[in-house]
Amino acid sequence: MDGEAALISIKEAARLTSLSRTSINEKRAAGKFPQPVPLGDKRIAFVKSEVDAWIRERIAARRSEAA
Numbered sequence: 001m002d003g004e005a006a007l008i009s010i011k012e013a014a015r016l017t018s019l020s021r022t023s024i025n026e027k028r029a030a031g032k033f034p035q036p037v038p039l040g041d042k043r044i045a046f047v048k049s050e051v052d053a054w055i056r057e058r059i060a061a062r063r064s065e066a067a
Contacts, residue, residue, distance in 0.1 A: 007037060007045035016051055 014021050027033035034054055036044035 006048040013046045
């Protein structure tokens with residue numbers, strides 16, 4: 001499966017970003033985190049490549065702030 005089509009749970013998104021599930025949900029509500037893909041009743045997933053891009057953006061922002 002290519003990276004674009006891979007879906008990950010909120011638990012995995014939390015692990016990858018080192019954020020809590022609560023923090024992810026707060027950032028989602030503020031439009032500052034990738035939006036989830038609904039899978040069914042009370043079940044969501046995130047597109048892994050979008051979460052990876054969000055992580056890369058945080059790293060790039062840190063680098064530009066340090067410059």
